[in-house]
Amino acid sequence: MAKSTLASLAALSLAAVVSAQTAPQWGQCGGQGWTGATVCPDGWFCSVLNPYYSQCLQGASVSSISSASSSASGASSGSPTSTSSASGTTPTLIAGNSFIRAVEDPNFHQYLRSETLNSVGTAVLGDPVDAAQFQINNGQLEQLVPDGTILYATVEPPANSTVVKLGISWATTPDTLGTFLWGGDTVEWNSATVSRPQNNAWLVCPDAAGNKLLFLNLGPYDYDTPAGCADETIHAYTGATPTS
Numbered sequence: 001m002a003k004s005t006l007a008s009l010a011a012l013s014l015a016a017v018v019s020a021q022t023a024p025q026w027g028q029c030g031g032q033g034w035t036g037a038t039v040c041p042d043g044w045f046c047s048v049l050n051p052y053y054s055q056c057l058q059g060a061s062v063s064s065i066s067s068a069s070s071s072a073s074g075a076s077s078g079s080p081t082s083t084s085s086a087s088g089t090t091p092t093l094i095a096g097n098s099f100i101r102a103v104e105d106p107n108f109h110q111y112l113r114s115e116t117l118n119s120v121g122t123a124v125l126g127d128p129v130d131a132a133q134f135q136i137n138n139g140q141l142e143q144l145v146p147d148g149t150i151l152y153a154t155v156e157p158p159a160n161s162t163v164v165k166l167g168i169s170w171a172t173t174p175d176t177l178g179t180f181l182w183g184g185d186t187v188e189w190n191s192a193t194v195s196r197p198q199n200n201a202w203l204v205c206p207d208a209a210g211n212k213l214l215f216l217n218l219g220p221y222d223y224d225t226p227a228g229c230a231d232e233t234i235h236a237y238t239g240a241t242p243t244s
């Protein structure tokens with residue numbers, strides 16, 4: 001073998017060793033059978049998505065998820081708890097997930113997430129940069145949190161027969177009141193105990209602090225809209241990044 005070939009082989013294997021130490025941005029960093037890099041670049045962390053796949057994501061790991069139960073009303077007042085992501089970097093869709101967004105004014109291309117990012121608590125719509133990612137499995141709307149935790153969309157039980165909307169919040173335990181499903185790309189919800197004329201009717205009602213709270217609309221779409229609310233349907237978006 002010529003010296004130059006040996007030299008280039010040595011250079012190649014050196015490059016392989018160096019690259020094996022740090023996974024690339026958005027690259028795989030773990031999972032069953034994974035023999036590659038398990039360290040992410042500076043400013044990135046290795047997020048366990050499932051037993052078979054971990055991925056380098058930007059920002060700091062979510063260290064703990066409170067298991068506190070969500071607020072029953074879904075409403076809150078005081079200072080906004082909405083936060084933009086630490087990095088301010090637009091998320092990239094992970095295979096098998098969808099962003100979920102409204103497509104009607106005044107919430108055109110506002111995206112579903114937790115009021116406090118990646119946390120249990122009130123479900124809100126917000127700017128593309130903070131979009132969370134979702135799957136619907138076994139009738140549950142699941143938010144995939146970067147540390148691998150699943151948060152379930154839970155529907156507030158109706159307090160009485162005069163209630164026209166139900167708060168939505170994120171919890172570590174599944175929803176027991178009804179079933180989430182896709183109707184085409186539209187998020188729907190139905191229940192044996194809560195009757196609604198339309199399974200795809202949602203409302204977005206800003207609270208005093210400007211958080212755009214998501215509610216299940218118990219009435220028909222775009223009719224008898226509660227004061228302060230806007231009718232919305234919410235839809236899967238599977239582009240690589242959320243668009244505004």
Ligand SMILES: *[C@@H]1O[C@H](CO)[C@@H](O)[C@H](O)[C@H]1NC(C)=O
Pocket residue numbers: 159160161162163
């Ligand atoms: C029904 O429940 C709502 C929400 O808790 C409450 O504001 C309202 O006063 C209740 N109405 C009746 C008639 O009980």
